[in-house]
Amino acid sequence: MDRDLRVDTDQLGRFSRALDRSLTSLSEARHALAHIRADQLGTKDLDTACDGFQQRWKYGADQLRESIASVRDGVTLSHKGYLQVDTAIEAAFRAVAPRG
Template sequence: MSADMFRVDIDQMRAMITKLQGAETAMRDAMHVMSVVSPDNVGTKKLDGACNEFQKKWKYGLGQIEKDIDATVKGLDEVLNMYAEVERALADLFKAQAAATEGKK
């Protein structure tokens, strides 16, 4: 396979993890703020009910998004660790090959 066909940008993967974790924190913070401002004190009964229903639905949806973010971050971390392991193994292989070549001279 040509090197031009497949490349992995480790720094971009790390940046993606950071952005995903930041988004998760922002969503959690937003839900916290919504829980502090009770829908029961927003206005009319109809508006209070609508706000309460909105908060319930968002709580579930954001919980699902958090699970997906956690799974994605875990997967990316595993991939980064695998790439690091492969790079270490390749470096060791090249060092061993270089040492063997030097020994034959």
């Protein structure tokens, strides 16, 4: 049974960048929602519902942002670590390669 550990460092880099983009998108969405005032939307009931949604959305978005940032930090750290290992292995092979 093949049990090789293979890591696609390019894919890790792309994943880290995708997580960065998701954080940016989340921040942009929060910023856009923050500029909408409930009293601009219509009835008093709708205004009240929108105010409640804004408060819940802010809390949820903040929690999601923290989770995404933690995952992004871990992926970025892993990516850098694997690149360092790849570089060290390549250097070791070059050092023992026959010169000819």
